[in-house]
Amino acid sequence: MTVSSVQALCLRETLAGNDDDLARRFFATVAGAIDDAWLVTRLFDQAMPHVGADRAQRALSRLARIAMAVGSRDALVSRRIARVAGLLDRPSALTSPAVVTRALGAGLGAGLDRMRPARDARPGGFDPLPPGPARGFHALAVSSVTREGTDRVLLEFAVPLRLTERFRFAAGQHVVIRGVVGGRTIRRSYSLYTAPGDGRVRIAVKRQPGGAFSGFAVDRLRVGTVLHVSEPTGGFGVPHAGGHHAAVAAGSGITPILSIAEDVLRADPAATFTLHYGSRDEPGIMLEHRVSALAARFPGRLRVTHHLSRAGRLPAATDDVAYRHGRLGPATVADVEADRWFLCGPEALSRAVADALTARGVPHDRLRVEFFDTRDPAPATGPADAAPARVTLTGYGDDLVFTMPGDRHVLPAAVREREDLPYSCLGGSCGTCLYTVEHGEVVMDPDPLLAISADDLAAGRVLACRTRPASAEVVLRFSPGPSAR
Numbered sequence: 001m002t003v004s005s006v007q008a009l010c011l012r013e014t015l016a017g018n019d020d021d022l023a024r025r026f027f028a029t030v031a032g033a034i035d036d037a038w039l040v041t042r043l044f045d046q047a048m049p050h051v052g053a054d055r056a057q058r059a060l061s062r063l064a065r066i067a068m069a070v071g072s073r074d075a076l077v078s079r080r081i082a083r084v085a086g087l088l089d090r091p092s093a094l095t096s097p098a099v100v101t102r103a104l105g106a107g108l109g110a111g112l113d114r115m116r117p118a119r120d121a122r123p124g125g126f127d128p129l130p131p132g133p134a135r136g137f138h139a140l141a142v143s144s145v146t147r148e149g150t151d152r153v154l155l156e157f158a159v160p161l162r163l164t165e166r167f168r169f170a171a172g173q174h175v176v177i178r179g180v181v182g183g184r185t186i187r188r189s190y191s192l193y194t195a196p197g198d199g200r201v202r203i204a205v206k207r208q209p210g211g212a213f214s215g216f217a218v219d220r221l222r223v224g225t226v227l228h229v230s231e232p233t234g235g236f237g238v239p240h241a242g243g244h245h246a247a248v249a250a251g252s253g254i255t256p257i258l259s260i261a262e263d264v265l266r267a268d269p270a271a272t273f274t275l276h277y278g279s280r281d282e283p284g285i286m287l288e289h290r291v292s293a294l295a296a297r298f299p300g301r302l303r304v305t306h307h308l309s310r311a312g313r314l315p316a317a318t319d320d321v322a323y324r325h326g327r328l329g330p331a332t333v334a335d336v337e338a339d340r341w342f343l344c345g346p347e348a349l350s351r352a353v354a355d356a357l358t359a360r361g362v363p364h365d366r367l368r369v370e371f372f373d374t375r376d377p378a379p380a381t382g383p384a385d386a387a388p389a390r391v392t393l394t395g396y397g398d399d400l401v402f403t404m405p406g407d408r409h410v411l412p413a414a415v416r417e418r419e420d421l422p423y424s425c426l427g428g429s430c431g432t433c434l435y436t437v438e439h440g441e442v443v444m445d446p447d448p449l450l451a452i453s454a455d456d457l458a459a460g461r462v463l464a465c466r467t468r469p470a471s472a473e474v475v476l477r478f479s480p481g482p483s484a485r
C-alpha cells in the first residue's frame with residue numbers, strides 16, 4: 001500500500017480545513033479498503049482536483065464519514081464507497097441491492113458498536129491502521145470471525161488472488177499484525193493453525209489480560225475489518241521427516257503445533273505424533289474441536305493428552321485423546337521418546353522442558369522451541385561502558401545508518417529510527433530478523449533456544465534483536481532464511 005506522502009499531505013491540506021483528522025480517517029479508510037497501490041494513487045489523483053470546490057468537498061466529506069462508519073465493518077461496501085468518492089464509479093454503483101443490504105447491515109452493526117461499552121475505547125486502544133506502509137505487509141479484510149468462549153477468537157483473512165503466492169506458508173509459520181496503540185506502532189505475531197496447502201490463512205488469538213491487540217481481537221473484531229498483516233514468516237516447523245514426533249504446547253502455543261502435526265501426519269503415512277497440551281480447564285482448551293478432529297482423522301497415529309491445571313470433572317477419554325489433572329512440566333514427558341520435539345508456549349515452561357530434554361541427551365537439532373511471551377525481552381548483557389557503535393543495516397530498502405550505545409541490542413535501537421524494518425517479537429523467538437554480518441564484530445546473546453539454526457550461525461548470521469555491536473563500525477545485511485521469505 002503506497003500513496004506518496006506528498007499526496008497524503010496535499011489531501012490533508014485540501015480536504016481537512018479545520019477538521020485535521022478527517023483527511024487522515026478518509027485516507028486510512030480508502031487505503032484500508034483497497035489493497036492496490038496504483039488504484040489508491042489513481043483514486044487520490046482523480047479526487048483531488050474536485051475537492052477545491054465547496055460542494056464537492058462537502059459531498060466528499062459526507063462520503064468519507066459514511067465510508068468511515070461502515071468501512072471498518074464491511075470491506076466490500078467501503079471499497080465501493082471509496083471508488084465513488086474517488087470518481088472511479090458513478091454514484092449509482094452504491095444503489096445496487098447487494099450493496100444497500102450490506103451497507104445497512106454494516107451501518108446497523110456500527111450503531112450497535114457505539115451503544116455497546118467498548119473495551120478498547122479507552123485511550124491506548126488498538127487502532128488497526130498503522131501510519132504508513134511496511135514492506136511485506138498487506139491490508140487484508142477479515143472474512144470470518146468465530147468466538148470460542150469469552151477469551152478466544154478464530155480469524156480467517158480474505159487473501160486476494162494476486163497475493164495468493166505471497167501468503168503460501170510452511171507448517172509452523174506465523175503472520176505479524178501491525179497497528180497503533182497510544183500513538184505507538186506495535187506488531188504482534190500469530191501462528192497459522194492449519195496445515196499448508198489449503199489456501200486458507202487462519203489464526204487463533206487468545207486474550208491476554210490487558211493485552212492491546214488480543215483484547216481488541218476478542219471483543220471488537222468483525223467480518224470486514226481490515227488489518228495490516230505480514231506475509232507468513234518464521235522457521236519453527238521443519239521439512240517433512242518421518243518417524244515419531246512429540247510436542248508440548250500450552251494455551252495459545254497449540255496453534256503452530258496443530259499445523260505441524262497435520263502437515264507431518266498428512267505427508268508421511270508412517271509418521272506418528274504425541275501431543276501433551278496444557279490448559280486451565282476443559283472450556284479453556286483452545287481449538288479443542290480441531291485437536292479432537294485431527295486425532296480422529298489419524299487414528300492410532302496422533303495421541304493427545306490434555307493436562308488441565310484446575311480441578312474439576314474430566315471429560316471422557318477416547319482411544320486417542322486422554323485428559324489428566326495437573327500442570328505440564330518436564331516430568332510429563334520424562335518417558336516419551338521421539339525423533340523430533342516441538343515446544344511452544346510460555347517461556348518458563350518451554351525452557352524447563354527443553355533443559356530436561358537436553359539433559360536426557362536429545363540433540364539440539366531435534367528440538368524446536370518457540371516462545372510466545374516475548375513482550376519483555378531480556379535486556380542486552382553488554383558492559384555498560386561499551387563505546388557507541390556506528391551501525392549500517394543494508395539489504396532492506398535504503399540503507400539505515402545510525403549510532404547506538406554498544407551495550408544495547410541492535411534491532412530495538414534501529415526500529416526507533418525506522419519502524420518498517422522486518423521484525424516482530426524483538427525477543428529472539430520469531431526468527432524474522434536474520435542478518436548476515438558483513439563488517440565489524442557483534443555479539444549475540446548466548447541462548448541455545450533462540451530462533452536461529454546451526455546452519456545460519458555457521459553462515460555468519462545473527463538475530464539482530466538479540467545482538468549488540470562489539471566494534472566501532474558494524475554492517476549487517478538483511479538476509480531472511482529460506483522459510484522467512
Ligand SMILES: Cc1cc2nc3c(=O)[nH]c(=O)nc-3n(C[C@H](O)[C@H](O)[C@H](O)COP(=O)(O)OP(=O)(O)OC[C@H]3O[C@@H](n4cnc5c(N)ncnc54)[C@H](O)[C@@H]3O)c2cc1C
Nearest residue numbers: 189190191205206208209210211212213214252255372425
Ligand atoms: C512467533 C509467535 C507466535 C505467536 N502466535 C500466537 C497465536 O497463535 N495466538 C496467540 O494468541 N498468541 C500468539 N503469540 C503471542 C502474541 O504475539 C501476543 O504476544 C499476544 O497476543 C499478546 O499481545 P497483546 O497485544 O494482546 O498484549 P500486550 O499488550 O503485548 O500485553 C501482553 C501482556 O503483558 C501485559 N503488559 C503489557 N505491557 C505491559 C507493561 N508495560 N508492564 C507490564 N505488563 C504489561 C499485558 O497486561 C498483557 O497481559 C505469538 C507470539 C509469537 C512470538
Ligand code: FES
Nearest residue numbers: 424426428431465
Ligand atoms: S524480531 Fe523476532 S527473532 Fe528478532
